[in-house]
Amino acid sequence: MRSVWTNDEVAPDQPLWRYLRAQRFIESVQSRTLHFPSARQFEDPFEGAVAVLPYDWPRDPRYEELGDVDKAFEQLRRLTKISCWHCADYESDAMWKLYAGTRKGVAIRTTAARLQAALRPFRLAADYGEEQPIWGRVRYFDLHAERLRAGMEERFFIKHRAFEWEQEFRVVISVRMAEEFGVAVPVTGIDVPFDPAVLVESAHLGPSLSDSERAAISDVCAAAGLGARLSTSTLLGRPRYT
DSSP states (O other), X not given: OEESSTTOOOOTTOEEEEEEEHHHHHHHHHHTEEEEXXXXXXXXXXXXXXXXXXXXXXXXXXXXXXXXXXXXXXXXXXXXXXXXXXXXXXXXXXXXXXXXXXXXXXXXXXXXXXXXXXXXXXXXXXXXXXXOOEEEEOEEEOTTTOOOOOOTTGGGGEEEGGGGGGOEEEEEEEOHHHHHTTOOOOSSOEEEEBOHHHHOSEEEEOTTOOHHHHHXXXXXXXXXXXXXXXXXXXXXXXXXXX
């Protein structure tokens, strides 16, 4: 897989985490697909921006309406599908709360090498070629202080410094060329085939899951040959004070 940053190759042993709600994890393992939402679906209002004007910056009425470049970039956001991962050696309480339904989910731990090996060829149509993903760490900048010059690929690996705590890693698939050749593109996300046995180094049950949810996830993991890799989050441990 090609790295978006030519001077920063991805280390094969880079630990990566993905936090999922329980039902999303179950569906992903059973369907053997990873969901890549469109960039326009993300809550970050600065997604793809190269600068951020201060809130109280004087407004110029000439730019109140979206220009041609803005409209084109909005379409690019629709045509860019992204899988987001967290770079860390250990599980994160903040990530549990943000992405796994207030700890009611599953955290997948993998490595960059496993992720690359697990992804299977993806086509939007049987008679159209394979889409080629790119990947890399997200880089963070103070977009209030500087205006970046970034290509269309790099823009989706750049974020405002306020989000630096996320330590994000992304796999990105652009389906722009497919649409230009007349292939129908989903408005929202795409589901990319993967091999769960290759991807999942370990899976961690969220500390707030109910007994029935834990049982359902355990059954799915057992059926997929992942039972021995399933454990419980360290956040469920009992504290000791002596």
